Amino acid sequence: MNVEVVENRIIIKGNIKSFNDSQTIKSVIENLTKYEEIILDLKDSISITSALIGYLTKLSNEKNIVLRVKDNNLYDLLDDLGLIQKLNVIKV
Amino acid sequence: MLIAKKVIKTSLNEVEKSISWYEKEIKNFNVDEKIVLVFNELLLNAYEHGNLSLGVKKEKLLKNDLYEKEVKKLQKNCAKKIYISIYKFGNYLFTKIADEGGGFDVSGVLSKKRNFSGRGILISKKFADIFYNQQGNKVCFVIKITRRDNER
Numbered sequence: 001m002n003v004e005v006v007e008n009r010i011i012i013k014g015n016i017k018s019f020n021d022s023q024t025i026k027s028v029i030e031n032l033t034k035y036e037e038i039i040l041d042l043k044d045s046i047s048i049t050s051a052l053i054g055y056l057t058k059l060s061n062e063k064n065i066v067l068r069v070k071d072n073n074l075y076d077l078l079d080d081l082g083l084i085q086k087l088n089v090i091k092v
Numbered sequence: 093m094l095i096a097k098k099v100i101k102t103s104l105n106e107v108e109k110s111i112s113w114y115e116k117e118i119k120n121f122n123v124d125e126k127i128v129l130v131f132n133e134l135l136l137n138a139y140e141h142g143n144l145s146l147g148v149k150k151e152k153l154l155k156n157d158l159y160e161k162e163v164k165k166l167q168k169n170c171a172k173k174i175y176i177s178i179y180k181f182g183n184y185l186f187t188k189i190a191d192e193g194g195g196f197d198v199s200g201v202l203s204k205k206r207n208f209s210g211r212g213i214l215i216s217k218k219f220a221d222i223f224y225n226q227q228g229n230k231v232c233f234v235i236k237i238t239r240r241d242n243e244r
Contacts, residue, residue, distance in 0.1 A: 017129045018111045047129040050212035
């Protein structure tokens with residue numbers, strides 16, 4: 001997994017599949033304190049961990065989260081979890 | 093046929109290392125790469141809800157940013173192990189993960205859709221067929237091996 005940050009946008013390349021991946025993204029987000037909105041761009045990830053979902057769900061109470069996903073299965077999964085509105089999931 | 097097996101300590105570091113091990117062991121099989129996510133979720137469940145018996149405490153720990161600190165403290169005193177094995181039967185790859193915890197209410201978790209706990213299982217169910225024993229301390233997940241183009 002590779003993470004790139006452009007202002008409040010976090011571009012994630014590769015799959016988010018381990019606890020460490022989730023922790024890496026969490027650390028990146030924690031450094032973006034000045035932004036009210038955080039955009040996560042999941043360029044080609046086909047998966048997301050429950051740990052990251054848990055963190056983003058919690059964070060969405062403080063900040064506006066936007067999750068841009070490309071993979072249909074990943075979008076369906078977030079829909080199944082009832083997170084489309086809460087995490088502002090956009091299929092790109 | 094047994095492909096590989098591994099016994100790990102109850103440690104977050106060992107869980108993380110096991111993911112690379114698993115990827116290496118299954119690399120010669122043409123399976124959906126989401127199987128690694130399923131493995132990670134179910135292994136993490138065995139670690140935190142099985143051997144460390146975190147249960148519903150996990151939600152509170154995450155909310156208060158105490159999760160890592162608490163699991164690292166708990167794992168220091170935990171002698172329990174996690175047993176992983178990978179099998180191939182026909183065109184299917186089976187992965188079994190067994191912990192030494194007391195188990196959990198399998199039917200309760202499997203029926204909850206949107207609660208915080210059980211999200212890892214829901215994610216796993218999305219990408220593989222998963223089966224728990226009645227006690228809830230052994231899980232097996234199955235994924236089909238597809239033929240590679242050059243095998244057709």
